Amino acid sequence: MSIRVTTDKNTGVAIVTLNRPARLNAMDTATADELRATWQELRHDDTTRAVVLTGTGTRAFTTGLDRDTTVPQPNSPFMQDDPLLTVGPKANDLWKPVIAAVEGMACGGAFYLLGECEFIVAGAGAVFFDPHTTYGMVSAYESILLAHRMPYGEAARLMLMGTRERLSAERAYAMGLVSELTEVGGALSAATACATTLAAYPSTAVQGTVRALWTATEATRTAAFSHAPHLITLGNLPPAEQKELFTNRPPQQPRIR
Numbered sequence: 001m002s003i004r005v006t007t008d009k010n011t012g013v014a015i016v017t018l019n020r021p022a023r024l025n026a027m028d029t030a031t032a033d034e035l036r037a038t039w040q041e042l043r044h045d046d047t048t049r050a051v052v053l054t055g056t057g058t059r060a061f062t063t064g065l066d067r068d069t070t071v072p073q074p075n076s077p078f079m080q081d082d083p084l085l086t087v088g089p090k091a092n093d094l095w096k097p098v099i100a101a102v103e104g105m106a107c108g109g110a111f112y113l114l115g116e117c118e119f120i121v122a123g124a125g126a127v128f129f130d131p132h133t134t135y136g137m138v139s140a141y142e143s144i145l146l147a148h149r150m151p152y153g154e155a156a157r158l159m160l161m162g163t164r165e166r167l168s169a170e171r172a173y174a175m176g177l178v179s180e181l182t183e184v185g186g187a188l189s190a191a192t193a194c195a196t197t198l199a200a201y202p203s204t205a206v207q208g209t210v211r212a213l214w215t216a217t218e219a220t221r222t223a224a225f226s227h228a229p230h231l232i233t234l235g236n237l238p239p240a241e242q243k244e245l246f247t248n249r250p251p252q253q254p255r256i257r
Helices: 029-044 110-114 141-147 152-160 169-175 187-199 203-235 239-247
Strands: 003-008 013-018 050-055 060-062 098-102 105-107 119-123 127-129 180-182
Touching: 003 029, 013 029, 013 187, 050 060, 050 187, 060 098, 060 110, 098 110, 098 187, 105 110, 110 141, 119 169, 119 187, 141 152, 141 203, 169 180, 180 187
Parallel strands: 013 050, 050 098, 060 105, 098 119, 105 127, 119 180
Antiparallel strands: 003 013
């Protein structure tokens, strides 16, 4: 199994672990399916009142979509499938608090998950970056999610600079992306302590607050998401196709007065 789930019935905390260390916890389609199923199971488990999301080992939280994953696409710019778009807890209507415990690399598709967690605890060796632009790809959903979690200029720098910009855990903590900084290997313990505190509170109060916090930015995020598929499709076209798209336009008809 690519996802490992452990639950503590005494504390009400579940720990969800991305468990593909040989692939730096990268997610393939099977892992994405397991994640979606996990969030659905936790929705219906009333004994679980708070969740910690982490990755196996200290090398990587996750490096996003596994590079060996092939995603068949319809031959239409209006029906592009994103295999990671619905892997997060909010996309699966889980309104129990989810805290991320990050060690090592968190990049690319990791932001689909981090963008839907309540807050992030990181070990001192954690590093955040997004390689999309380096490889000629549009970073859309990831950028939208981070623009709601960071100062705009910092989010823009991180997403635009590609692999040249590695955001350290210390810097991420200073700007507020990370809420707690621990020694290397200490993120899971610290995140679990926070989750245990939340799980001890009345669950309806906690879940209602989680929903209220998400609602604060939900409308603008939904509007931004509606543009993402077209930006990705257009931006990811080969240069020759982009040139043809913008240069081989039909001649404009003269205006009739």
